[in-house]
Amino acid sequence: MAPVLKRVDSRSSDDTLIETVARSLERPLGDTEVSYFLPSRESGVNDMYLHLGFRAPPEIMRRNRVSLVWAILRLKHPLLASRVEMHSYKDIRFVYMTPESVLEALESADASLEYRSQTKDDLIDTYLNGPRTLANERLSYLIISQVEEQEFDFLLCATHFLGDGMALHQFANDFFSLLASGRADEDLESMLTEEWYGRWGGNKHDSVGVSLPASLEERLPPMSPGRFCRAVSRVDYAKSQEKLIGGQSFPRRSGHPRKTVVPTISIDPERTKQILKKCKAQSTSISSAMFAICNIAWARTCNGSLELPTMMYSALNLRPVLTASKALNDSYWYLCIGYFNVVLPSFIPHSGSDAEIEKIFWHRARVAKNQSARAAKSAMLVSRSYEMALERGQRARRFAREDDEKALGIWKAPPPSPPVASNKPPSTALIGLSLLGNLDGTYKHSAFPSVKLHTLTTGSRQRAAGMLLFAYTFVSRLWISLGYDQGGFEPSTVERFWGNVVSAVDSDLLA
Numbered sequence: 001m002a003p004v005l006k007r008v009d010s011r012s013s014d015d016t017l018i019e020t021v022a023r024s025l026e027r028p029l030g031d032t033e034v035s036y037f038l039p040s041r042e043s044g045v046n047d048m049y050l051h052l053g054f055r056a057p058p059e060i061m062r063r064n065r066v067s068l069v070w071a072i073l074r075l076k077h078p079l080l081a082s083r084v085e086m087h088s089y090k091d092i093r094f095v096y097m098t099p100e101s102v103l104e105a106l107e108s109a110d111a112s113l114e115y116r117s118q119t120k121d122d123l124i125d126t127y128l129n130g131p132r133t134l135a136n137e138r139l140s141y142l143i144i145s146q147v148e149e150q151e152f153d154f155l156l157c158a159t160h161f162l163g164d165g166m167a168l169h170q171f172a173n174d175f176f177s178l179l180a181s182g183r184a185d186e187d188l189e190s191m192l193t194e195e196w197y198g199r200w201g202g203n204k205h206d207s208v209g210v211s212l213p214a215s216l217e218e219r220l221p222p223m224s225p226g227r228f229c230r231a232v233s234r235v236d237y238a239k240s241q242e243k244l245i246g247g248q249s250f251p252r253r254s255g256h257p258r259k260t261v262v263p264t265i266s267i268d269p270e271r272t273k274q275i276l277k278k279c280k281a282q283s284t285s286i287s288s289a290m291f292a293i294c295n296i297a298w299a300r301t302c303n304g305s306l307e308l309p310t311m312m313y314s315a316l317n318l319r320p321v322l323t324a325s326k327a328l329n330d331s332y333w334y335l336c337i338g339y340f341n342v343v344l345p346s347f348i349p350h351s352g353s354d355a356e357i358e359k360i361f362w363h364r365a366r367v368a369k370n371q372s373a374r375a376a377k378s379a380m381l382v383s384r385s386y387e388m389a390l391e392r393g394q395r396a397r398r399f400a401r402e403d404d405e406k407a408l409g410i411w412k413a414p415p416p417s418p419p420v421a422s423n424k425p426p427s428t429a430l431i432g433l434s435l436l437g438n439l440d441g442t443y444k445h446s447a448f449p450s451v452k453l454h455t456l457t458t459g460s461r462q463r464a465a466g467m468l469l470f471a472y473t474f475v476s477r478l479w480i481s482l483g484y485d486q487g488g489f490e491p492s493t494v495e496r497f498w499g500n501v502v503s504a505v506d507s508d509l510l511a
Contacts (some may be wrong), residue, residue, distance in 0.1 A: 023098040023200065025078070026085075029161065030215025031393030033335055034092060036161040037084060038400040044132035045463045046160040050168040053120055053455030055150050060180055060450065063115060063144075068188040069178045070142055071109035073171065075099075075195045077333040079162050079213055080140040081108060089397040094212055102196045112138060116145040120455065123155050128260040128461055128483075133157050160460060163333045165434065166317065168458065169442045170332050180448035213334045217389055219322040221382050236380050237387035241427075244341050247308025248298060248430045250494060252465050256487030260462045264481035265502055272478040275510045284365045286478065287435040289510070290471045291342045291368035292361050294431060296509075297500035299348045301493060306346035308426065314433045316340045316375060318385055338385045340375035341429070342368045354508070361509050434458075436472035443474070459483040467494075469501075480505065 029037055039045045074081045082096040099105035118126065123145055127133055133141055139162050143155040156172060178188070223229065267275065279286050295310050316338040344364050348357065378384065405411035436458075443453065456474045459481070465488030470481045482498050504510070 025096045025098065025212050026093045027212045027215070029084070029092045029094065030217040030335075031389040032216045032337075033161040035389075035392035035396040036159070036335065037086075037092060038089075038396040039463070040159060040161070041136075041400075042403075044134055044159075044461045045466075047127075047132065047134050047461045048158050048160050048163075048165075048168060049124065049127050049459060050154075050156045050172055051120060051124055051455070051457040052154040052172060052453055054152055054154065054176075055452040055454070056152055056180065057450055058146075058150060061144065061146070061152055063110075063113070065185055065188065066142075066144060066179065067106060067110045067113055068185065068192055069175055070113055071106045072178065072188065072192050072195055073174060074109050074112075074140075075105055075192070075199060077171070077213075077331040079331075079333050080158070081112075082139060082212070084136045084139065084161075086136070089401055096212055098200050099196065102193050105196055106192065112140060113142045113144070116143055117147055118145050118153075119147055120145075120153050120457070123153055124262065124457060124459075127155065127157060128262075128459070129258075132461070134159055161335055163335055164315070164317075164337050165436055165458065166319070166336070167333045169436070169439055173443050173447075176448040176451050176453070177444065180451045182450075213331050215334065216318065216322075216336050217386065219334075219336070220318070220385060221321065221323050223383060223386055233380075233383035233387055237384050237391075240380070240384060242424075243343075244311060244427045245309055245343060245425045246311025246341075246428045246430065247426045248302065248306075248310045248346055249428045250430070250467065250497070251490040252488055253490055254488075258462065258464050258488065259486045260459075260466075260483055261486050262457065262459055262481050262483045263498055264457060264479065265505070267478040267480075267505065269476040271511075272473060272476060275478060275505075276473075278510055279365075282362045282365065284362070284369045286471065286473070287437060288369035288372060289365045290433055290435060290469070290480075291344065292365040293501055293504045294433065294469065295344045295346070295364055296348060296357070296361055297497055297504055298430060299346055300500045301497040302346070303493075308346065309343050310346045311341055311343045311427065311429045312431055312433055313339055313341045313429050314372075314435055318381075320376075321382055321385075338381075338388055340372060342371045344368065358509055432468045434468055434470045436470065439472050439474045440476065445475075457481060464488050478505075 036046055040047060078096045078098075079094060082094045084092065085095050086092045099108060116123070123143065134157055139159045141157040143153075143157070145153040145155070147153075154172070154175075156168060156175075158168065178191075183191075223233065276286060279289055291312055294312060298310055299306060318336050318338050322336070344367060348360055352360070375381075402411060439456065445453065454475060456472075456479065458470060459468065460483070462468075462483060462485045465485050467482070467484035467489070470479070470483065472479055480501065482494075482501070484494060486494075
């Protein structure tokens with residue numbers, strides 16, 4: 001959609017022309033973005049956060065300096081400074097009011113920045129379980145907390161329909177690279193001015209080429225418009241979904257308020273090195289091994305039948321398959337994920353020897369690796385991504401309309417469908433895994449030597465009975481955390497499962 005242009009010229013007291021320009025840019029949300037936006041409206045479900053604990057000289061953490069860096073990056077990544085307007089279930093838009101001046105860009109950034117004196121745990125608990133921090137008018141927010149002279153906490157908050165984990169971590173790296181670059185405040189001011197003029201202050205970019213970062217569906221390689229190709233895509237997607245069989249789940253409970261907790265373990269660098277070495281020797285990775293760890297942990301936790309397999313899901317990074325985009329405001333802040341599933345047998349022999357269990361464990365880790373690779377390298381990946389986005393968007397709109405009608409007291413239940421005999425197996429997922437890999441490849445620690453990052457925690461506001469396990473390496477340590485709604489699950493089962501995950505990581509399986 002062409003931007004709405006409005007140019008405002010004014011003159012200062014010394015009659016020097018000061019040019020300011022106001023533009024409103026907007027674009028519709030894609031189906032994947034819609035599937036995250038609509039559920040977030042009531043209480044911020046899936047609102048992301050990234051926490052980093054670090055040591056730094058207090059002088060580089062002054063508010064005016066942090067505001068400058070925050071403002072520069074918000075200009076580079078305009079979705080962070082946008083809002084969402086919903087006109088109907090099929091017409092939901094990002095709207096970006098470009099700052100009329102450098103000063104307005106700085107003031108806008110400062111308004112979305114807060115300094116506190118909370119501990120890490122208090123910061124995260126407030127974000128996850130308190131009133132929603134974000135809103136349709138505020139899609140990102142930055143919190144800096146200081147509890148000791150040189151100890152700081154960084155909490156970046158962003159709605160999930162703005163981006164994904166890759167965007168969070170790349171942004172944090174860019175933030176600290178600028179903040180601790182050694183540049184004087186005056187140099188950062190010049191960078192901010194140049195960034196604003198390069199985008200909005202000159203005549204060359206009045207309207208041509210100016211746009212917001214495109215949605216995932218716009219970035220994927222185009223699908224053939226022919227009916228036959230579309231039919232093939234639908235059939236392939238349906239058949240791929242039919243293969244997803246899972247019959248294991250955590251027992252849930254109702255009537256308890258939602259409260260997300262995030263138990264976390266951190267493995268020392270030497271032990272982490274041993275684990276990574278063992279994974280490599282077994283022709284797999286720590287990410288694939290995490291599926292096997294959850295699989296074994298559940299088999300040791302479950303009191304019910306283990307006859308049906310265990311299904312787990314994870315996000316699939318779709319950036320490698322995107323078409324190139326050279327739009328002026330192109331950035332890494334956009335949502336670019338699909339999903340894939342790993343299905344493993346649930347049963348393990350309880351009387352098996354340690355050697356037998358270890359053999360089973362590594363075999364299942366390799367199976368998980370192969371299933372993950374097949375999903376990422378499938379020749380049908382693009383068409384399946386389109387079909388999944390369409391399905392998720394339609395489902396989100398249907399549920400959103402139903403929720404809104406219930407809130408208004410006008411919802412009517414559809415007539416019951418006649419019973420249909422079905423031999424279709426269940427497709428219940430036990431848990432989701434967010435496998436972020438080696439984050440030391442994203443954070444260029446040498447680019448900000450005066451800042452010493454030492455702690456990283458990430459996650460999102462959960463829906464009722466939501467659960468997601470995170471695993472990544474950071475500052476040469478393996479980190480594993482379990483974010484879940486404490487009120488939505490039978491507590492002893494989750495606690496036993498988490499204990500079994502920790503025991504598996506500590507055992508000789510990974511050494």
